[in-house]
Amino acid sequence: VDLRGWGEGNGLAAVLLFEGPRSFTGEDVAEVHLPNSPAMVRWAIDAMLAAGREGEGGAVRLAGPGEFSARAFFNGKMDLTEAEGIAATISAASETQLRAAASLREGDLHKWTVETAEKLANLLALVEAGIDFVDEEGVRFIDPAELRAGLQGLAEEMWAQLAQAVRIDRLDDLPTAVFVGKPNVGKSSLINALAGRERSIVSPVAGTTRDMLSVTMETAHGHVRLVDVPGEEMPSDELRAKMMAARGQALLDADLVVEVVAADQAAPGGGRERPTYAAPVMEVMNKADLLAEGCAPGREWGEWQVSARTGQGIETLREDIGEAVVRQEAASGGRLVLNQRHRALVRETRAVLVEAGELVVTFERHPELLAAELRRGLDVLGQITGTISPDEVLGRIFSTFCIGK
Numbered sequence: 446v447d448l449r450g451w452g453e454g455n456g457l458a459a460v461l462l463f464e465g466p467r468s469f470t471g472e473d474v475a476e477v478h479l480p481n482s483p484a485m486v487r488w489a490i491d492a493m494l495a496a497g498r499e500g501e502g503g504a505v506r507l508a509g510p511g512e513f514s515a516r517a518f519f520n521g522k523m524d525l526t527e528a529e530g531i532a533a534t535i536s537a538a539s540e541t542q543l544r545a546a547a548s549l550r551e552g553d554l555h556k557w558t559v560e561t562a563e564k565l566a567n568l569l570a571l572v573e574a575g576i577d578f579v580d581e582e583g584v585r586f587i588d589p590a591e592l593r594a595g596l597q598g599l600a601e602e603m604w605a606q607l608a609q610a611v612r613i614d615r616l617d618d619l620p621t622a623v624f625v626g627k628p629n630v631g632k633s634s635l636i637n638a639l640a641g642r643e644r645s646i647v648s649p650v651a652g653t654t655r656d657m658l659s660v661t662m663e664t665a666h667g668h669v670r671l672v673d674v675p676g677e678e679m680p681s682d683e684l685r686a687k688m689m690a691a692r693g694q695a696l697l698d699a700d701l702v703v704e705v706v707a708a709d710q711a712a713p714g715g716g717r718e719r720p721t722y723a724a725p726v727m728e729v730m731n732k733a734d735l736l737a738e739g740c741a742p743g744r745e746w747g748e749w750q751v752s753a754r755t756g757q758g759i760e761t762l763r764e765d766i767g768e769a770v771v772r773q774e775a776a777s778g779g780r781l782v783l784n785q786r787h788r789a790l791v792r793e794t795r796a797v798l799v800e801a802g803e804l805v806v807t808f809e810r811h812p813e814l815l816a817a818e819l820r821r822g823l824d825v826l827g828q829i830t831g832t833i834s835p836d837e838v839l840g841r842i843f844s845t846f847c848i849g850k
């Protein structure tokens with residue numbers, strides 16, 4: 446296609462050639478730079494397509510969506526997370542999202558995944574070495590305590606990353622604080638007091654439908670969504686099953702869990718195991734006015750003692766919630782940027798490691814069971830970047846132990 450007539454001669458158009466493999470996709474690439482004139486761009490594209498049709502082989506066509514990134518990925522120029530970073534950059538709707546996308550694009554998650562996979566692959570290599578030497582007395586590559594500690598360390602690291610991660614797909618949603626607690630501790634009243642206005646109450650007839658209510662609260666740190674979830678109960682029918690599923694999702698999405706008890710009720714966890722949440726938890730005691738009146742046993746619980754009725758402590762609680770969730774949102778300092786796909790895979794890998802930890806007891810008799818589990822963990826983790834393959838583990842064994850020399 447002769448572009449000269451359209452301005453190359455007078456500096457309006459430029460063509461840059463990048464020879465593979467040192468190009469974005471790893472292939473030979475030509476870039477045509479034109480002025481931002483829709484008519485001229487359309488003309489150039491049409492001219493190239495026409496030339497392609499007429500020419501030998503006729504191989505000119507428009508690129509499919511994401512095709513450049515896909516080619517770069519398949520040619521090993523970037524991993525999946527970096528390709529996702531490019532997609533996230535293109536669709537970024539705010540500056541915060543743009544910053545988070547840059548972290549993916551620049552390979553922060555890639556680096557973390559490769560390092561974590563390496564730690565796991567090292568444990569696997571030691572376990573597999575044990576399989577090969579199972580008949581030899583006195584040869585031991587790792588003892589069970591070390592193995593257990595290694596697996597636990599990795600699982601904890603994953604949990605910590607999940608709890609602190611910047612969730613790129615939710616960056617433009619308001620940060621969310623989810624309120625949990627027994628019925629009648631005053632969650633609704635507390636949410637109203639914090640939001641500073643009456644919202645329309647979906648009047649709860651005991652034990653029937655109760656939608657999850659949410660209101661927006663203004664704080665000095667920004668807006669926060671407050672969500673009141675129904676109490677946990679056995680899903681005895683379809684409606685309740687749906688409610689419990691929605692409750693579970695709200696808790697997974699929470700940036701902060703506010704656990705509320707009332708001054709005149711027993712503290713939570715009496716005998717029952719306390720649930721763990723992936724988000725930080727704030728312990729709040731409501732109805733503190735009853736303490737002052739001497740109507741409650743005077744037991745104090747949690748760092749915050751407030752009263753939805755008198756307004757005591759509400760202002761402080763509001764700002765503390767704002768600060769807690771806003772700190773969560775700021776992309777900074779060593780925290781990973783994860784999308785939903787990454788979070789699901791990190792959670793799954795962690796679950797596999799916990800299961801592997803339970804196989805440590807039989808490790809010396811059946812190292813192959815543990816090895817299979819660790820391989821599975823490595824496979825799941827490898828799906829994050831789309832790169833690591835179990836073959837790498839073989840290479841690692843040969844290189845570190847010189848088996849079969």
Ligand code: GDP
Nearest residue numbers: 628629630631632633634731732733752753754
């Ligand atoms: P929820 O079921 O946890 O949402 O509780 P509600 O907000 O419906 O409140 C339950 C009862 O506790 C209502 O009768 C409220 O008036 C009362 N209540 C809520 N907050 C306070 C408080 O700070 N002090 C006192 N004394 N009563 C409160």
